[in-house]
Each structure stands twice: as C-alpha cells, then as structure tokens.
Amino acid sequence: MCLYIFVLHLGISVAVGMESGITGGKVAKPYSRPYMASLQHNRHHTCGGMLIRRDYVLTSAHCLNRSTFSSRNHLVVVLGAHNISKQENSQQIIQVAKYIQHPMYDQNNKKDLSHDIMLLKLKTKAKLNKFVKVMPLPKKNGKIPANVKCSIAGWGLKNPKDDRASSVLQEVTLKLQFSFECKNKWKDYFNSERMICSVSDGKHAFCQGDSGSPLICNTTPLAIAAYTFANDCTSRKYPELYIKISYFLPWIKKKIGKKFNI
The missing domain is CATH 2.40.10.10 (Trypsin-like serine proteases)
Structure with missing residues (x-):
C-alpha cells in the first residue's frame, strides 16, 4: 500500500511509501544495525x-x-x-x-x-x-555538507519494478546533494532548513518506502527517509527527500x- x-x-507525484524498499543495495550484515x-x-x-x-x-x-x-x-x-x-x-x-x-x-x-x-x-x-x-541523536542543528556518503537500510523492494519485498535487512550507500539542487528540482516543496536530499544516480535509492528509516552519515543519524518520486524511486531528475533530525x-x-x- x-x-x-x-x-x-x-x-x-510524490510517494510517501508504506512499503519498504532499498534499491541497488546489498544484504546488511545480520544485526549490524x-x-x-x-x-x-x-x-x-x-x-x-x-x-x-x-x-x-x-x-x-x-x-x-x-x-x-x-x-x-x-x-x-x-x-x-x-x-x-x-x-x-x-x-x-x-x-x-x-x-x-x-x-x-x-x-x-x-x-x-x-x-x-x-x-x-x-x-x-x-x-x-x-x-x-x-542510536544517539545529533548533538546540535548544523549545516550538512553535500557529497557526503551516507547509508540507509530497510526491509523491502530490491527493484522498483518488482513488487517482491526482501525479508532480510538491505542497505545502500547514497551521496548527499547540494540544497540548491534540491530546491531547483522540488521548488517550494523543499525546505532547506528542515530537509536534505540525496543524489539521483538512477541506481541507488530507498524505494516507495523505507519511510522513517534513518540516514546514517559518519555514524550519525542525520535524517529520516520521507519522500520519493512516485512509481520511480530511482528517478534521475528528482532527488529523494529526507527530514533533517537536528532541526x-x-x-x-x-x-x-x-x-x-x-
């Protein structure tokens, strides 16, 4: 759903997924998160x-x-x-x-x-x-730099075109995007104070889902997965959106x- x-x-269309899905990732080491x-x-x-x-x-x-x-x-x-x-x-x-x-x-x-x-x-x-x-939260609200590599994990779809979810925890590495690029794509629906986004490379993503899963950057949870482009979580045009925890x-x-x- x-x-x-x-x-x-x-x-x-923006999908706020109620099904989990990690695309382009791998099976996480059991109990590593x-x-x-x-x-x-x-x-x-x-x-x-x-x-x-x-x-x-x-x-x-x-x-x-x-x-x-x-x-x-x-x-x-x-x-x-x-x-x-x-x-x-x-x-x-x-x-x-x-x-x-x-x-x-x-x-x-x-x-x-x-x-x-x-x-x-x-x-x-x-x-x-x-x-x-x-998981300890960030200490304070601060600027989050672009191009930092982060990871996110979840239980779900490994392919956005395949509705079969994975039973085991999957993880994927993603790179943060510049805020101005997020704003250029999402316009008024992106708030740079409260949101960040990841680079749309067409291969790696959280998919119509994993809502609520933490985005981990250098062992710190910086954000939680929120929104993705509907029916195409690997869209190269629209970066995936996250809610910034520190705010x-x-x-x-x-x-x-x-x-x-x-």
Missing part, C-alpha cells in the same frame, strides 16, 4: 524507524494513517530483527502506547512536506543487548526529556 501526493504546479526498528501492522512491515531511547522510536509522521489503523489495530515495533519473516530469538515485539506526530504535520497539506516526523512511545522499555541498541531536536527534547539514552 502506498500513499501518493499529487503536487499540482510541479505536475509530479541494532538501532533499526520495523513498524508492523498485523505482522506486515509498513515503515522503518530508529530506537532513540529504550521507550521511544523516531519515524515518519505519515507512517500513521489514521484512516488505516483503528483503535484496536495499532502498529507494533519489532526490534532486534534481521529476517522479519521469521520469529528470531533476537526480536523484541513491543506495542505502541502513544503516537506523537509533529504538531505542524498535516497529511492533507500538500504544500508542506517538511514536518513529517513522529515519536512512538513504547508500552514497555526495550531490553538493550547486542541485538538492540539505542527537530528541541521538539524531541520537549516531548521525551533532555536525557535521550535512558
């Missing part, structure tokens, strides 16, 4: 996320579509997973107690995509071990407290 936003004056979370509904993977405290996961706001999940059918968070099609002994399945979408996020506002961030308060704290670890640090601290790693 994918949710599409039609951006009128650009004449393009212990901060990764799989958001699932009825044991079906819908989005990625990142454990930022034992009781909080950071992800994309659009991963919660209120018309999709009834009060009895909430998402669960799966931690410590490599193969999500199996019940691995390393996995911890934890229910979500509270969904905290950014107050400026509005899924009906097609002109502002830049507040697509959400915290998930877990019902029980995760047990930290070699399979499950907290939202004050909001995150306000919601969960200043001490992250508890």
